[in-house]
Amino acid sequence: MIFRELKLKGAFVVDIDPHKDERGFFARTWCSREFEKNGLPTNFVQASISNSSKSGTVRGMHYQGPPSREGKLLRCIRGRIFDVIIDIRPKSKTFLQHESIELSAESHRTLYVPAGFAHGFQTLEDTTEVFYQMTDFHEPELAGGFRWNDPALSIDWPRPVTVISKRDRNYPDLQTAQFSGFE
Numbered sequence: 225m226i227f228r229e230l231k232l233k234g235a236f237v238v239d240i241d242p243h244k245d246e247r248g249f250f251a252r253t254w255c256s257r258e259f260e261k262n263g264l265p266t267n268f269v270q271a272s273i274s275n276s277s278k279s280g281t282v283r284g285m286h287y288q289g290p291p292s293r294e295g296k297l298l299r300c301i302r303g304r305i306f307d308v309i310i311d312i313r314p315k316s317k318t319f320l321q322h323e324s325i326e327l328s329a330e331s332h333r334t335l336y337v338p339a340g341f342a343h344g345f346q347t348l349e350d351t352t353e354v355f356y357q358m359t360d361f362h363e364p365e366l367a368g369g370f371r372w373n374d375p376a377l378s379i380d381w382p383r384p385v386t387v388i389s390k391r392d393r394n395y396p397d398l399q400t401a402q403f404s405g406f407e
Contacts, residue, residue, distance in 0.1 A: 225251075225252055226238070227262045231321075231323055232318045234338035237325060237333060242332075253299070264336055268359055269359065273354065274353065275353045276353075277351060277387075279349050279386065281346065281387040283389075284308065285308070285344040286342060287369065288339075289366045290405035292363055297358075298327070298335050298355065302329050302352055303347060304330075305327050305347055308344050309342070310343075312406055313340040313403070313406045322377055346382065370395050370400075371396065371397055371398065372392060373385075374397050377398060
């Protein structure tokens with residue numbers, strides 16, 4: 225596996241290192257020793273999958289607040305997504321900065337999103353699935369979010385929005401979100 229830390233400290237892209245032959249290829253997608261060597265968590269307690277039927281679907285911007293320490297390891301297992309992460313740790317040098325990356329089933333790329341980050345994505349193809357592993361259990365009372373298209377962030381979403389949940393559409397602006405307790 226090939227680990228590359230993103231500009232937002234603690235966030236990583238993990239690419240496969242395929243061994244190819246006439247059959248195709250074989251590659252590891254997870255190894256606790258390699259994750260630990262790169263300073264990443266090795267204890268994932270929950271896994272989920274999201275399926276979006278239409279290209280242009282937006283999910284986010286979501287986070288789980290303290291005392292949760294939820295990090296996410298995610299991979300697009302069908303289709304393609306434009307993934308966005310935002311550092312919401314007030315003491316971080318990259319507080320309120322965001323980074324985007326395309327994930328696809330074809331690339332086999334994984335994204336590690338650390339605790340203290342908001343996360344969202346837009347589907348770039350119909351019938352897109354994303355597989356998540358989390359380092360903490362989902363606690364609905366700790367779930368939060370802010371508006372996916374908040375002008376303060378200036379995220380350049382690649383497609384017009386075709387589908388978005390009522391909850392995501394009605395999240396408040398970033399300036400009203402509370403980030404106390406995030407490290």
